[in-house]
Structures are given as structure tokens and as C-alpha cells.
Amino acid sequence: MKRSLLIVIVMIILFLGQAQLQKKLARFESPEQETLLYLPSGKYLKPLALGYDQMLADLLWMKTISYFGDHFMTDKEYPWLHHILNLIIDLDPLFDFPYFFGGIILSLEASQVDRANQILERGIEAYPEKWQFPFYIGFNYYYHQKDAEKAAPYIEKASSLPEAPAYLVPLVGGLYAKTNKNETALRFYREAHRNATDALVKEHIQKKINRILSGIDNYDTGNTDTTSD
Amino acid sequence: MNVVKAIAVNTFKEAIRNKILYSLIFFALVMMGVSLVLDQATVGQRNKIIKDMGLASINLFGVMIAIVVGIGLVSKEIEKRTIYTLLAKPVHRAQFLIGKYLGIVLTLGVETLLMTFFFFLLVWLYGGGIDLVLLKAIFLIFIEISVVAAVAILFSTFSTPFLSGMFTFSVYVIGHLTEDLNRIASSSENFALEKLTAFFYYLLPNLENFNIKGEVVYHLPLAPGKILLSASYGLLYIGFLLVSSAAFFQKRDFK
Amino acid sequence: MTPAIQIRHLTKRFRTGFWLKASTALSDLNLEVARGATFGFLGPNGAGKTTTMKLLIGVLHPTSGEAFLFGRSVREIAIKRGIGYLPESPYFYDYLTGSEFLYFYGQLFGMGSRALKVKIEMLFELVKLKGAEQVQLRRYSKGMLQRIGLAQALINDPKLVILDEPMSGLDPMGRKDVRDIILRLKEEGKTVFFSTHVLSDAEMICDQVGIIVKGQLRNVGRLEEMLNPKLKSVEVSVRGLPEGRVHALDPLSKSITTKGEESLISLQDEEALPQLIQWTEREGGKIVSIVPRRETLEDIFIEEMRGEAT
Numbered sequence: 001m002k003r004s005l006l007i008v009i010v011m012i013i014l015f016l017g018q019a020q021l022q023k024k025l026a027r028f029e030s031p032e033q034e035t036l037l038y039l040p041s042g043k044y045l046k047p048l049a050l051g052y053d054q055m056l057a058d059l060l061w062m063k064t065i066s067y068f069g070d071h072f073m074t075d076k077e078y079p080w081l082h083h084i085l086n087l088i089i090d091l092d093p094l095f096d097f098p099y100f101f102g103g104i105i106l107s108l109e110a111s112q113v114d115r116a117n118q119i120l121e122r123g124i125e126a127y128p129e130k131w132q133f134p135f136y137i138g139f140n141y142y143y144h145q146k147d148a149e150k151a152a153p154y155i156e157k158a159s160s161l162p163e164a165p166a167y168l169v170p171l172v173g174g175l176y177a178k179t180n181k182n183e184t185a186l187r188f189y190r191e192a193h194r195n196a197t198d199a200l201v202k203e204h205i206q207k208k209i210n211r212i213l214s215g216i217d218n219y220d221t222g223n224t225d226t227t228s229d
Numbered sequence: 230m231n232v233v234k235a236i237a238v239n240t241f242k243e244a245i246r247n248k249i250l251y252s253l254i255f256f257a258l259v260m261m262g263v264s265l266v267l268d269q270a271t272v273g274q275r276n277k278i279i280k281d282m283g284l285a286s287i288n289l290f291g292v293m294i295a296i297v298v299g300i301g302l303v304s305k306e307i308e309k310r311t312i313y314t315l316l317a318k319p320v321h322r323a324q325f326l327i328g329k330y331l332g333i334v335l336t337l338g339v340e341t342l343l344m345t346f347f348f349f350l351l352v353w354l355y356g357g358g359i360d361l362v363l364l365k366a367i368f369l370i371f372i373e374i375s376v377v378a379a380v381a382i383l384f385s386t387f388s389t390p391f392l393s394g395m396f397t398f399s400v401y402v403i404g405h406l407t408e409d410l411n412r413i414a415s416s417s418e419n420f421a422l423e424k425l426t427a428f429f430y431y432l433l434p435n436l437e438n439f440n441i442k443g444e445v446v447y448h449l450p451l452a453p454g455k456i457l458l459s460a461s462y463g464l465l466y467i468g469f470l471l472v473s474s475a476a477f478f479q480k481r482d483f484k
Numbered sequence: 485m486t487p488a489i490q491i492r493h494l495t496k497r498f499r500t501g502f503w504l505k506a507s508t509a510l511s512d513l514n515l516e517v518a519r520g521a522t523f524g525f526l527g528p529n530g531a532g533k534t535t536t537m538k539l540l541i542g543v544l545h546p547t548s549g550e551a552f553l554f555g556r557s558v559r560e561i562a563i564k565r566g567i568g569y570l571p572e573s574p575y576f577y578d579y580l581t582g583s584e585f586l587y588f589y590g591q592l593f594g595m596g597s598r599a600l601k602v603k604i605e606m607l608f609e610l611v612k613l614k615g616a617e618q619v620q621l622r623r624y625s626k627g628m629l630q631r632i633g634l635a636q637a638l639i640n641d642p643k644l645v646i647l648d649e650p651m652s653g654l655d656p657m658g659r660k661d662v663r664d665i666i667l668r669l670k671e672e673g674k675t676v677f678f679s680t681h682v683l684s685d686a687e688m689i690c691d692q693v694g695i696i697v698k699g700q701l702r703n704v705g706r707l708e709e710m711l712n713p714k715l716k717s718v719e720v721s722v723r724g725l726p727e728g729r730v731h732a733l734d735p736l737s738k739s740i741t742t743k744g745e746e747s748l749i750s751l752q753d754e755e756a757l758p759q760l761i762q763w764t765e766r767e768g769g770k771i772v773s774i775v776p777r778r779e780t781l782e783d784i785f786i787e788e789m790r791g792e793a794t
Binding site (some may be wrong): 232236239242243246247310311312313315316318321480483484 | 498538541542543544545561562564565567568569570571574575576577579580584588589591592593594633636637640646
Binding site for chain 1 (some may be wrong): 266274277278281282284285288289401402405406409436437440442443446447449
């Protein structure tokens with residue numbers, strides 16, 4: 001009886017001891033040291049996944065969410081976000097969420113527009129039919145970098161894809177207008193007019209063309225009101 | 230044939246009575262853990278993740294059981310000296326080996342079936358409906374773990390359980406890398422190295438052939454005949470392993 | 485008629501250890517066991533008894549030489565239909581119950597389940613394990629395992645039964661039961677080939693013995709022929725003699741030991757016996773017992789072992 005009591009006491013002491021040490025050790029880990037740092041590039045990670053690529057991508061995806069959450073609540077710096085997203089894409093290119101997440105969060109929240117666009121380019125590669133990816137690239141160029149010239153071809157591409165919303169068409173024209181290219185805008189509108197099936201849209205585009213032709217909207221001088229159309 | 234059947238049933242009985250199926254509890258716990266994390270961490274794509282995780286867990290548990298049980302099949306009989314009485318009966322050593330193998334395949338089959346049931350239940354609970362396409366991947370996973378079990382038996386006919394386990398695990402890992410091995414070889418300038426890797430490429434099982442987890446989760450079209458061809462490849466490879474095992478086993482002394 | 489067992493120039497070498505050092509377990513063994521004989525295979529531990537038996541049932545392959553059972557090579561699987569084998573300190577599938585275990589082994593002979601059921605019941609009776617049919621073997625004691633092992637060796641009604649140390653690990657009752665079973669097999673006309681290092685067991689039931697020492701057969705033959713029928717000595721126990729007087733017998737006896745009142749006098753042969761009896765009466769002593777000592781298997785065995793040592 002005495003003996004078993006002793007054993008229980010020793011067990012408790014050892015258990016509490018290891019718990020204390022664990023507490024101390026946890027303090028050594030500074031938050032600066034990102035565990036993500038140790039992830040190799042996707043080129044090496046993919047063979048090492050041994051066929052569990054999708055599962056590994058999912059686990060990294062959950063890691064991404066918590067990484068984002070942690071930094072969003074603290075320093076709002078995300079130096080490793082694009083790296084881990086690229087890894088996920090390497091492992092599971094058809095997983096579409098990381099493209100959306102990277103394309104929007106990296107530019108909007110982390111101000112890493114080029115990296116956001118790089119991820120979106122990979123999205124186009126994986127899903128050439130999804131209009132959102134070129135659209136976001138165009139948006140990033142225009143909104144964050146005020147570069148309508150680079151944005152326009154992407155938005156144009158987006159507007160040509162299935163399921164693209166109709167409001168992209170005037171947007172494209174507007175963007176070309178911003179780049180002071182009456183000719184290009186006109187060419188685009190005429191093409192859109194030819195492709196449009198809806199009578200109302202057709203009428204709308206025709207009006208637009210007429211305005212350019214009549215000189216009311218002169219893109220070469222920048223005298224326009226794209227927003228109203 | 231009756232002899233093989235009797236040994237297979239006995240092997241299955243051993244696995245069941247040694248509580249191998251308790252591993253299902255761990256499978257269930259892992260899956261429930263995954264779904265808990267899902268509730269907290271992810272915004273969308275819950276369905277995809279639960280399918281990925283489920284298929285991966287079925288695969289991992291299957292491989293683990295194939296290795297753990299497989300390396301013990303023959304060595305335990307020798308260690309516990311049960312093989313003496315068995316081989317004193319009119320039983321060919323090859324019959325003994327095939328019976329043992331079919332016993333473990335039966336065990337793996339039942340285990341896979343139960344895991345599949347639990348997995349489908351979970352997918353259904355998460356609103357994913359009943360996605361029968363997933364069964365294609367599970368079928369090939371079953372072929373893969375059957376190959377792994379045959380590898381384990383081969384090693385255990387001439388090696389200790391510990392070494393057999395290490396060897397089998399290595400073959401499992403390399404079996405997923407043979408494609409890369411081949412790529413390295415074909416880009417190499419060294420003729421001897423190229424031939425050597427080519428030799429290993431065909432000698433070792435290409436386990437990536439049995440991996441269509443990604444394809445079924447995304448409902449991608451599979452190349453016509455892919456499943457049939459992969460399964461046939463697996464069966465031929467298992468045959469190759471069993472014949473080799475029997476050849477080693479035939480020569481062996483049981484001190 | 486071909487003998488039940490025929491062993492010709494059987495040699496077995498093992499390569500063991502990292503450097504595969506060769507050691508000889510059996511060298512040039514020649515042996516014949518007639519049908520219907522009960523053959524005791526004797527020898528100290530490590531002499532090669534178990535190796536011989538394993539070579540006979542084919543779990544070991546000979547380095548050279550050959551063995552035949554009923555005239556057919558041991559390499560043929562079919563000969564095993566007529567053989568029963570009990571290994572030394574058997575260890576069986578402990579997750580099976582006693583009757584499941586016998587059922588499984590019966591299936592290996594292709595026996596139908598109805599015939600097996602009857603046979604199994606009979607065997608449980610024979611080895612006195614009634615009531616333990618539904619108990620898992622992991623709950624069996626060592627003696628019970630030995631008994632169920634014997635039962636599995638008899639499941640196919642074999643013509644030849646090979647038993648490796650069948651009495652080891654048994655209590656006196658168990659030894660007697662095993663002896664009875666062997667005697668019964670003998671009555672049924674079966675050949676029994678068994679090994680033991682307990683000589684009294686062999687002496688009681690064997691009609692033929694072979695002695696093996698360090699992998700070589702030293703002596704083989706019928707037990708009556710091997711044992712010298714002549715008396716080795718006669719031991720007489722005497723009490724009530726006046727102190728010291730017993731040494732008057734020194735010229736007559738081989739040795740004398742005195743313990744208190746009683747003296748043990750060992751005589752060379754029977755001829756001096758009447759003289760001793762008369763003398764004792766004259767001296768006022770009393771004869772307690774007279775025990776004649778014949779040569780035993782143990783004496784032969786020890787002699788063989790001694791021959792090995794020199």
C-alpha cells in the first residue's frame with residue numbers, strides 16, 4: 001500500500017516536472033521565428049508527399065489560415081504567405097481557394113501586388129475558364145498600381161470568358177479610354193457589340209460607340225465619364 | 230485449395246483475435262479530429278478537405294496495417310515454433326505462404342471496408358452526399374496495400390521482423406518516387422547510372438499507379454482503362470512477389 | 485517390408501552468426517526403425533535429436549544424405565499424410581480454443597467437418613483434456629499444451645508418430661498418461677519414434693533405443709540385448725549388528741556404508757548371499773532388505789558419455 005502511494009507520488013512529480021519544462025521551452029520560441037521558414041520548395045516537397053499531395057496541401061492550407069489570422073491580429077506583416085500558397089498550389093494545383101485567397105489578400109492586406117498577380121497567373125494556368133483570375137489581376141493593376149494599360153488586356157480577357165458578368169464590357173472600354181486610346185476602345189466596343197446577344201446591352205454599347213464617334217467622349221484627351229455608363 | 234483456405238481463415242482469425250480491428254478506433258478518432266479542425270479553421274472547401282483527408286487516412290492506415298501484420302505473418306510462426314507442426318502436415322511451403330497472404334488480404338479488405346463505411350458516413354454528414362466515384366480511389370488503395378503486404382511477406386521470408394519492417398517501409402517510400410528516379414536517370418549523362426536506375430524502376434513497384442485520390446476528389450476524367458490496367462499491374466506484381474517469396478521460403482531451414 | 489524410418493548418411497551443418505561459422509549438428513547418421521517398433525532416441529541436450537526429427541519432417545534440409553519414411557523420401561509432401569509430429573515444448577496458436585486448434589489441423593488433411601468432430605471428441609478423451617475444448621490455448625498450462633500437442637499429432641491417425649521430448653514439462657501423473665498413450669499406440673501397431681533424456685521413461689516403454697552424442701550415433705539396438713542380463717550387484721541392508729563388527733565382511737563385499745544402526749552392504753554377486761545371511765544371524769543382526777541391481781540404461785548411457793569425454 002505504502003509502495004503504491006510512493007509510486008503515485010513519483011509519477012505526479014515527474015509529470016508536473018515535465019509540464020513545467022515544457023512551459024519554459026515554449027517561451028524560447030520567439031514568434032519571429034516562423035516555422036514556415038523550413039518548408040522546402042514545392043519541387044522537393046511534392047515527391048516527399050508520397051502521393052498524399054492533396055492531404056498535405058489541405059494541412060498547409062489550414063496552416064495558412066492560422067498564419068494569416070495570427071499576423072492579422074498582430075503585426076499585419078505576411079512575409080511567408082506567398083511562399084506557402086505557392087507550395088499548396090505545387091501540391092494541389094486544382095485547389096481553387098488559395099488562388100482567390102492569394103490574389104485578394106496578398107494585394108489588399110499584404111500590399112504584395114506582384115506576388116498576388118503571380119499566384120493569379122498560376123490560377124489562370126490551372127483554370128483557364130475562370131473569369132475571376134484575370135479579372136483580379138486587372139483589378140490589382142488598376143486599383144493598387146493605377147496602371148490601366150496593364151489592367152485592360154486582363155479585364156478584356158475576363159470579359160470574354162464564360163459566366164463573366166456583363167458589367168465587365170463597359171469597364172474594358174473605360175480602361176482603354178484611360179490609356180488614351182480611342183482606336184482600341186472603339187475596336188473593343190465594336191467587337192462587344194457584335195458578340196452581345198441581349199438587345200438592351202447591344203443598344204447600350206451602340207450609344208457608347210456613337211459618343212466616341214461624335215467626339216463627346218474623347219479618350220485621346222481624357223474627357224470622359226466611364227462610370228456613368 | 231482447402232489447405233490454403235484453412236490457413237487463410239486461420240490467419241484472418243488471428244488478426245481479428247489480436248484486435249487488429251481496434252486500429253479502426255484510431256481511424257475514427259483521426260477523422261473526427263480532422264472534422265473538428267475543419268469547423269474552426271477553414272472558410273470553404275470543407276467537402277474537398279474531408280474527402281482528401283479521408284482517402285489519405287484510409288491509405289495510411291491500410292499501409293501501416295499491411296506492414297505491421299505483414300512482417301509478422303511468417304516470422305511469428307517461426308518464432309513461436311508453430312511452423313513445425315504446420316509443415317509436418319501435408320502442406321507445401323508455397324501453400325502455407327499463399328494461405329498466409331490471402332489471410333492478410335482478407336483482413337485488409339475488411340478493415341478497408343469498415344473505414345470506407347465510416348468515411349462515407351462522415352462525408353454525408355458534412356453534406357457531401359454519397360459520392361460513389363470515391364470508391365474508385367479506394368479500390369486502388371486496396372490494391373496498393375495488398376502490394377505492400379506482399380512486399381512485407383517477401384522480406385519476412387528471409388529477414389528479421391525489424392529489418393523487414395524497415396525494408397518494406399523503404400520500398401513503400403521509393404515506390405512513390407520511382408517516377409522521379411526515372412526522370413533523374415533519363416537526364417543523366419552517366420550510362421551505367423541510367424541503366425541502374427532503369428533496372429530499379431522496373432524492379433520496384435510503382436505505387437503512384439494506384440494513386441488517383443486527387444482525380445476522384447476533383448471528378449477529373451480518368452484515362453480509359455486506367456483502373457483496370459493499374460489493378461492488373463498490381464496483381465501481376467503481387468504474383469511476382471509471392472513466387473519470389475515462395476522460392477526463398479522453400480530453401481529455408483527452421484531451426 | 486520397408487522399415488518405417490530409414491536414415492542414410494544424414495549430415496546437417498548449420499552456418500550461424502555474423503561470420504556464418506559452420507557447426508555440425510549431425511554427422512553421417514545411419515538408422516533404421518522397423519515398423520511397429522517403439523524407438524527411444526536418447527542423448528544429452530544438443531546431441532542432435534531434435535535436428536534429426538526436424539530433418540525427418542522436412543522443416544530442415546539435409547546438408548548431405550537422405551531419409552526415407554516407409555520407403556519414400558522425406559521430400560515428398562504426400563508422406564506426411566501418415567505422420568504425426570509433436571515438437572519439443574510446443575507453442576501453438578494461442579488465440580484458438582482447443583477444439584478450433586484441432587479442427588484447423590484436421591482441415592490441413594482435408595478431413596470433413598463431421599468426421600473431424602468425432603475424431604476431436606475422441607482425442608480430447610484420449611489425452612484427458614475433456615472440458616477444455618472451448619478454452620483458448622493461451623489459458624492452457626504447460627502440461628495441457630503438451631497433451632493438446634499430442635492430440636494434434638494423432639489427428640490423422642498416423643502410422644508413424646514422431647515425438648520430441650513428449651514427457652518434458654509434465655508432472656508424474658502426466659508422464660504416466662503419456663506413457664500409457666504411447667503403449668496404446670504400440671498396441672495399435674503404430675511406429676513410435678520419440679526422443680528423451682529421461683532414461684527411466686525410455687526403459688519402461690521402448691523396445692529399441694538409439695543413443696546419440698554430439699551428432700553421432702553411438703549405440704543402437706534392442707533394449708534387452710543392450711542391457712546386460714547379469715546382476716551388477718546385490719545390496720543388502722542390515723541392522724542390529726554390534727558396533728564395528730560389520731567390517732568383518734570387508735573381504736566379502738564391494739563396499740559398506742554405515743548409517744547409525746543400519747549398514748548397507750554391496751555384494752559383487754548372489755553367490756556370497758547365503759554366507760552373509762548366516763553370518764548376520766550368528767552375530768544377532770537382522771536383514772532388512774535384499775535388492776538385486778541390474779545394469780540400467782543409465783549405466784550404458786553414462787558409459788557412452790564417458791567414452792566421449794576421453
